[in-house]
Amino acid sequence: MSFSDPNETFRQEARELLEQLELCLLDLEHTPGNDDLVNSAFRALHTIKGSGAMFGFTAVAAFVHEFETAFDQVRKGQTQATPTLIAVALDAKDHIAKLIEHPDQDHDGSDAILEALRATIAGTDVVPAAPKAATPEAAPAQDAPAADPGRWRIRFRLPGDALVYGTNPLLLLDEIKAIGPCTITALTDTIPSLDIIDPEVPYLGWQVDLEGPDPHDAIDDVFLFLKDGMELSIEPLAADTATPAAPEVTAVEEAPVAASEPVPTVAAPPAAKPARTAKSGEAEAGGGERAASSSMRVDAERLDELMDRVGELVIAQARLTQIANMSSDGNLKTIAEELERLSSGLRDTTMGIRMVPIGTLFSRFRRLVHDLSRDLGKEIEFITTGEDTELDKTMIERLADPLVHLIRNSVDHGLESAEKRLAAGKSAHGTVRLSAVYAGAEVAISVIDDGAGLNAERIRAKAEEAGLLAPDAKIAEQDLWQMIFAPGFSTAKEVTSLSGRGVGMDVVKRTIDGLRGSIDVSTTPGQGSTMTLRLPLTLAIIDGMLVRVGNGRFTIPLAAVEECVELPEGIEANARGRNFLDIRGSLVPFLRLREVFGTTAPPEPHQKVVIVSSGEGRVGLVVDQIIGNNQTVIKQLSKLHSSIKSFSGATILGDGTVALILDTSHLVAFGQGYVDQGRAA
Structure with a gap:
């Protein structure tokens, strides 16, 4: 162990x-x-x-x-x-x-x-010296007959679960002793008989007669984590009340005296504990247990191992379901259906454990922006939205560095100085927004600034200088923006502690590619830039749609599927499959996967079109047959297949064969290229 x-x-x-x-x-x-x-x-x-x-x-x-x-x-x-x-x-x-x-x-x-x-x-005195310190001196002139402000009686009883959670009453009493001279008396009136006593319950109460100024703040510090579930009273002692000379000897006799004063919970021992439970809103009896069991720290390796086991279970369940469908045994079909229900629930629960709100990551960048604002002398407003969006914990861990580079880039390069912003008719302070939103089977994380935007001429000049782009070469705007992610690329005029070496954006690109994601860049001169990271929701198990193209079977992430339609008859492939469908008044490009994958088997007479989306784009994928939905355990492709962009992974089917998982974001971008080519023509 x-x-x-x-x-x-x-x-x-x-x-x-x-x-x-x-x-x-x-x-x-x-x-x-x-x-x-x-x-x-x-x-x-x-x-x-x-x-x-x-x-x-x-x-x-x-x-x-x-x-x-x-x-x-x-x-x-x-x-x-x-x-x-x-x-x-x-x-x-x-x-x-x-x-x-x-x-x-x-x-x-x-x-x-x-x-x-x-x-x-x-050096930041704000409150004049007229608060509690003056009260003890003024009180004797007004209330001298009733109370002595220099002597206080403190009574307390700890919550019922205090000992269970490690509270040591003797240490608390030592802290009270440090406040000033005092006499401590144990209140034993609520101790039950020995046969029913519970060693984990603090039956003893305590009375402390303390000398000194108003102790309320000091006592609050002592019981900082206990006072919500405990009984505590602090009262000034009457001026004519003598401090007991040896109260420890008469501790048992002290309890009836306490009962004569207005502290009903001490006077009624049987009702004391139920009263505390009701008053604290179950903080003592149930709240503490719920608080202790509401969360548990588990090693990430154990979660990964659990996910691997669940993945193997899903594959085994798929094999059992396939065998059951081929059998006429009703009992076997019933067991297969029950196992499928249980494995689906276990999968969802395990996936829920791995999913983490992205707000846990966003909160880290507030300090970053705060320090950058101070170091660069820029007034910056940092706004976050979509903190409740959940993402796989593995992605959360690996996204920290890319987002740091993007935010620093926006603050350093994007936002202008206050003087330039005012000259351009903007407010003196700049704004950086960090947002997350679900987009089909992806999560889109955007870093948005209201700065000057990207300088196309400077980027092109640097790209030509670095040999990344031939002079006078024609390049689409989106491809030009992607140049900033090239290794060693930087438009900074000088190297500083924040930028200039051209390694930050390269790190962003490599990390996002490793997560099977993509980066979109958009900018408006004089108004700002937007960097959007598009990432798959999970790296483990997804719901998939199994389709057949020729003799091969492929899986499409179900979250990316919008609808399925019949391919109209009479539509022929034009110019390498550049075709469009009219989907309720919108032209949607579609790709014949038979042509994309080079399938030689004869096509089916009635082909289907699966409409998938990624971000704002849509594309139709023509397949021969839609087999059905299944739980897909994602297996990563080897490094030898890293250059194949149409697939994001593979999965093992119930019969033991392998089906490739389509990368919908790449196929949508591929299909949208047809739209751009059509517009250019």
């Missing part, structure tokens, strides 16, 4: 918390008065500090403690989250990540970052 590395577990959780912290800080820059964002950022820091100390990352815990202390002034409203403070806090967040990932290395920048953080906070 293998056990996970606890340090790696901490690192994984810390990465998620740091990502949450970064998003909170970026949002806080736009809404500095948002208390929810401040509290979320503070909770992330507090969790990292506690977990870091527990797992032995002492340098992390010490740094985060100082970070937390400085940031606490923002949480208490004593200063505001200015852009300068956010920038320093983001640097501190990056430093925490380095301390976590490389704890053995020397990190000399800790003191400098913390000093910058303190100096920034000290």
